[in-house]
Amino acid sequence: MSEMPYRQWGADIEEGALKQMENARALPVTAAAALMPDAHQGYGLPIGGVLATDNAVIPYAVGMDIACRMKLTVLDLPVSALTGQAEKLRNALLRETVFGVGSKMRRRCEHPVLDEDWTVSPVVLQNKNKAWDQLGTSGSGNHFVEFGVLTLERPARLWSDPGKAGRHGGELPAGEYLALLSHSGSRGTGGAIATHYSRLAATMHPELPPEQKRLAWFELDSREGREYWDSMLLMGKYSAACHELIHRAIAGNLKADVLADVENHHNFAWKETHFGRDVVVHRKGATPAPAGVLGVIPGTMGTPGYVVRGKGNAEALASAAHGAGRCMSRKAARQRFTKNDMKAFLAGRGVTLLSAGVDECPLAYKDIDEVMRQQRDLVEVVARFVPRIVRMCGTGERGED
Numbered sequence: 275m276s277e278m279p280y281r282q283w284g285a286d287i288e289e290g291a292l293k294q295m296e297n298a299r300a301l302p303v304t305a306a307a308a309l310m311p312d313a314h315q316g317y318g319l320p321i322g323g324v325l326a327t328d329n330a331v332i333p334y335a336v337g338m339d340i341a342c343r344m345k346l347t348v349l350d351l352p353v354s355a356l357t358g359q360a361e362k363l364r365n366a367l368l369r370e371t372v373f374g375v376g377s378k379m380r381r382r383c384e385h386p387v388l389d390e391d392w393t394v395s396p397v398v399l400q401n402k403n404k405a406w407d408q409l410g411t412s413g414s415g416n417h418f419v420e421f422g423v424l425t426l427e428r429p430a431r432l433w434s435d436p437g438k439a440g441r442h443g444g445e446l447p448a449g450e451y452l453a454l455l456s457h458s459g460s461r462g463t464g465g466a467i468a469t470h471y472s473r474l475a476a477t478m479h480p481e482l483p484p485e486q487k488r489l490a491w492f493e494l495d496s497r498e499g500r501e502y503w504d505s506m507l508l509m510g511k512y513s514a515a516c517h518e519l520i521h522r523a524i525a526g527n528l529k530a531d532v533l534a535d536v537e538n539h540h541n542f543a544w545k546e547t548h549f550g551r552d553v554v555v556h557r558k559g560a561t562p563a564p565a566g567v568l569g570v571i572p573g574t575m576g577t578p579g580y581v582v583r584g585k586g587n588a589e590a591l592a593s594a595a596h597g598a599g600r601c602m603s604r605k606a607a608r609q610r611f612t613k614n615d616m617k618a619f620l621a622g623r624g625v626t627l628l629s630a631g632v633d634e635c636p637l638a639y640k641d642i643d644e645v646m647r648q649q650r651d652l653v654e655v656v657a658r659f660v661p662r663i664v665r666m667c668g669t670g671e672r673g674e675d
Contacts, residue, residue, distance in 0.1 A: 278299055278307065279305075279549055281309075282313075283308075283309065283649055284309075287309065291313045291321075297486050301327070301486065304328075307323070309322060309323055310324065313559075314600045314601070316558065317334055322595060323558050325556045326556075327491065330494060331494055331543055334472050336506060336541055338465060338469070338541075339468075339541055340467060340505075340506055340513075340542070341464065341510040342540055343513045343516075343537060343538065343539050344537060344538055344561075345517040345537040346432075346454070346659065348446065348533040349454060349525060349530040349532060351452045356452065360663065363663055368628065369527065372411050373414060373666065374668075376462065377408065379407065382406055382407065387508075388406060390508055392405075395467070395501040401467075404462050408462055408463070409515060409516060410519035410520060411461060412667070414667035415604075416457065417458040417667065418456065418664060418666045419454070419524075420662075421453070421454055422455060422579075422659050422661040422662045423453070423659070424450070424452075424581070424659050426448050426451070429447050430581075430656050432568065433568075434538065434568055446534055451534075455659060458516060460513045463509065463512065464513070471502045474498060476490045479491070517537065536568045540560055541558055546592070549588070559599075561593065561596045563582070563594040566583060571596060571653070575625060575636060575661055576620050577598065577636055578660050579658075580655050581656045581657040581658075582653035582654060583654045585653060587651055594652040594653045595646075598639040599639065599645060601638065601639060605633075606638070607632060607638035608631075611632050611635040615637065616632060625661055627664050628663070629666055630664065630665075630666035631667065631668070
């Protein structure tokens with residue numbers, strides 16, 4: 275294990291997360307690993323853990339919210355709309371998606387993702403109706419949809435898919451823009467897949483000690499491995515479809531055109547080549563950061579997020595942080611902070627909060643700017659996003675993260 279490629283970014287990482295990485299590195303299928311500066315303890319692999327394996331996929335190293343995704347669109351509305359048309363923007367956030375466990379759209383959405391092959395596994399097929407009900411909805415926990423100000427210090431092309439740049443050409447001049455940012459994943463169907471296959475993997479590896487039980491794997495060429503892999507890929511398309519529908523609905527509500535679009539998964543696995551080996555790279559709460567590839571790293575409801583361009587750092591397995599990262603658990607945050615604490619913090623930063631639980635108080639997170647400083651060799655900052663109108667899962671809605 276000592277000769278295995280491994281590097282940690284960030285110094286302020288809890289002992290539990292470090293121990294989880296050591297357990298992951300000790301697996302016989304592990305080829306390389308990295309730990310991002312926003313890391314904190316999770317289940318199996320820590321949040322912020324990156325793990326490369328030989329011909330193996332680990333459900334818990336992908337995560338329970340498969341294909342959790344970020345999406346940012348720049349709209350052709352003036353920044354002044356955040357104050358002059360605030361009510362209109364708030365209503366768009368409230369009307370065009372719903373939040374929480376079991377949440378369903380009032381009217382089912384249509385999208386080509388429903389025409390994909392939903393027979394790739396029995397669990398997927400059993401949950402197709404639920405997936406359709408929840409298509410276009412948002413999750414709970416740290417999931418959000420928000421408006422804010424995007425600042426570009428210099429001109430930049432902000433399209434994850436340049437082919438979709440359309441008549442705007444894709445390049446934005448330096449300046450300030452009104453942008454919409456969302457964070458959510460594969461909803462109840464993704465959760466059902468993760469639960470089923472993580473339990474199945476554990477039964478197939480009775481030899482693992484208790485501290486590694488949640489790191490059980492499937493060989494990629496096994497029946498179970500193929501089922502899980504194909505299910506994961508479908509959830510990637512499904513998560514992307516949910517974000518697409520949310521952004522399309524909000525832009526339509528506001529009669530706005532999209533000037534730019536940046537998006538990326540975390541909680542996913544990719545087949546890649548690193549250190550001269552073909553491996554499966556699990557990024558659990560980590561952003562893909564190959565050279566030149568755009569991504570979004572959010573802060574909190576009250577602190578900035580960033581559009582970044584990857585530098586393809588080999589030691590990091592071409593990865594970066596996926597956010598600020600928690601510095602305390604949800605339970606600890608609920609015990610320590612009140613709604614008034616959160617309101618005071620946000621009021622000082624000009625943020626209007628429509629709904630959220632106290633466990634998402636920005637004070638429960640690390641300093642995003644310090645996290646960004648600690649990974650300057652992983653990503654280049656392209657633009658800065660400052661939240662202004664934020665919607666998350668309300669206190670009265672059940673949390674699922």
